[in-house]
Amino acid sequence: MILKRTHLLLLALLSVGLYAAGPSLEAKRIAVIIGTNYKGNDAGIPPLDLCEADAKLMEQSLKAHGRYDDAKVLLGSMVTASRIQEAMKEVAAKSSADDSVFFYFSGHGTYQRDSNAPNGLRNYIVMFNRPHVSDKELSDWMSGIKGKITFVFDCCFSGGIVQKGRRGVGDIPVAENSPGTVIENGGNDFYFKDAVLIGSSDANETSIEIRGSVNHGVFTYYFAQGLNPANGDLNSDRSVTLYEAFTWSAKRVTDHAKKFNHKQTPQLRGNASGYVVTGQVEPVKPPVQDNKPEKPEDNKPEVVTPQPDVSPQKPPADPVQPADPVTNDEPAVVDNGPTQQGGFQICTTILKSRQAGPTPLDPMVLLKKKKLGDDVRKIRVLLSEKEYKTTIQWLDENQFKAICGEQVPLGFYSFKEKVIKNQVALLTVSGIPAGVHELKIEADDYPVIKEVLGVEKRQTGKMLVVASLAGFGTIRGKVFYKNFEQPLPGQEVWMPTTMTTNQQYKMKTTSDGAFWFLNLPPSRYYNIKASFLENLDLDNKQLEVKAGAVTTVDVVLSRKSVKQ
Structure with missing residues (x-):
């Protein structure tokens, strides 16, 4: 049985590197974990079933894999605005720039029209009883905690919260006598400006919870597992960065939701590079193995379906002591041969012909373009500054829909009095060392395209890269x-x-x-x-x-x- 989840899951992580000079005290890891099912509330708030179970699972995962031993847990009727504000004040008072602070909320989320809000809508996390906590209030309370902050939302339309902090449930407010409204998600972010934000689904998708063997929100179920170095440590350095945990869990969330004919696509925004969440604090450089020819049986895909262990767990053998370092780079990726490599299919909107695209209005630019002829664009793919062998397949509109799952109108172009339908590039890259990479795509007449790419060993991932020609x-x-x-x-x-x-x-x-x-x-x-x-x-x-x-x-x- 599955349910659409209308609750909001909020996770905040704060982590700052050690001071460069002078002795450093042992850093602390602090957690405030909150979840309510609203059973027995006096405000008529619809009850939920699995929010408190999610909070307990996250507490156990943090203690087992991240040593967040200083954890305050608020469940059920204890979830009130005053208690949350007080808990955050306590954290601000006892934490320092070297500490890691983890704030987690699981419950309902909603919004209402507010002319004083930057976009006319005010988002709220719902307490056990009124008053509820607005996005602005939460952002203001978090501003007292210094360092790098990450929010994770497990709720319907959470990609919208990730983008601008404004999604909830219910009908969208539309002006009287108007046939509709347009909501623009691009542009400036209103709240949580310095934070890394993760959403369990895209802006227009619902997030589901699944009973039975999962018995959690599907995103929390996999994200908690991704915090375990046995799963989320993609490059085998005994540490898990935020990108690694997200990469490992996001694909599994999407695949599991598909089994129920549901689309759920987790989202990430902000600079999470080098942000170690769990495992060993200082990543260990993976040992370089001899790239000997592998036996046929060594190349069999590894099928593992880990289950969350909600029973008490022993601390890891190599516990985390000082605070996790935060750098601008992911830990190094070492190529240890085919068994530790993966691949990726990259669906792009890069047009095949150099004649394709808008017709220039400048006569000189138009003349220069015609001199190029109907040449095919050259494309180069780099991962962590290394060029990898790439197979390029040119897709028409129908092929793009079949392979990439998006119906993008590709249009047409004309050359020598012929009208030709556009095609776009599907890039297949293989032999990529497992880990998190910076992806660069260089193509004629396009700006350099940069993305972050997480690669799992013996897996072939897929991503969509939307690009317009330079200047468009x-x-x-x-x-x-x-x-x-x-x-x-x-x-x-x-x-x-x-x-x-x-x-x-x-x-x-x-x-x-x-x-x-x-x-x-x-x-x-x-x-x-x-x-x-x-x-x-x-x-x-x-x-x-x-x-x-x-x-x-x-x-x-x-x-x-x-x-x-």
Whole structure:
């Protein structure tokens, strides 16, 4: 049995490197762990079943693998705004810049319209009884704790909280007599500006909890396992960084949710590089092994389905003593041969022909482009500054949908009086040492594309990289009816103002309500309409597109046509 989870899981980690000069006292690891199922509350708040179990699981995982022995736990009716604020004050009073502080909340999340909020909506974590705690209050309380902070949200639409701190449940507020509104997720972040944020699902997805053998929220179930070095230590250095724990758990969350015909895609925002969470504090350089030819049986895929152990666990044999160092780089990755390597399929929107893309309005630029001919773009892939052998396959729109799972309108281009449909690159990279890498993709006429890539041994991962030509940007969005649980497939979306030719600026949304517009000139004056024939005029329809950036938007309609 599965349930859609409308609760909010909040995790905060604070970790700062040791001072460079002078003796250092032993650093502390402090946890405040909170979870409530709302059973017996007086405010009519719907009860939940697994939030307190999630809190207990996270407590056990932190103590077993991270030595967070100073842990204060608030469960059930103890979860109130005053107790949370007091707990955070206590942490601020006794912690120092060398300490690690872990704050975890599991319960309901919601929001309401507030004209004083930066985006008109105020997000709340729901207490056992009123008053509840707003995103601004929580951000203000956390500001008293110095260092690097990480929030993890396990709740419906948590990717929206990750992006701008504003998602909850229920219908989206729309102005009276308006057919709908446009919510722009790009741009500045309102709260938690210096934090690393992790969400259990994308901005428009629900997060589920599963009973039976899992008996937890599916994200918490796997994220807790990812904190265990036996699972999350991708590069075999006996430590787990935040990127490693996220990489290990995110894929399993998505795959497990698919078994229930559910889409759930965890999200990460912020600089988490070099952020050791559990395991050995100072990563051990993995031993270099002889790359001898492996036996056929050595290359069999390893199938492991670890289960969370909710019983008390013994401390690890090599416990963590000082605070985890925080650096700008992930621990080194060592190539120990084929058994410790993985691969990746990278779906991109890099166009095949150098003639493809918007037609330049500058005559000199247009002439230069024509001289290039219908050449195929050259692409180079680097991981941790090393170039790897890459197979390039060019996909049309239907192939891209079948392999990459996204229906992206690719448009067409013309050359020598012929109209040719665009194709984009699928990059397959193999022989990558397991660990976390900086991915760089270099392609003709494109800016250098940079991403963080986590590779597991004997596994082939997949990711989507959205890129527009140098000097251009992208709009990516979804259309919904009233709330984020009702995507609208087949809804016509168009932009009445176009500044280039040979590109598509009108399309019907895909089965999950998605739409894309690629290679747009930078401007603050893009308008989105929800219907070509009916010309639905939406609130907040004006969008900004920046060169090299993806503007993510949600279009929420209060009615499906003007006749309603």
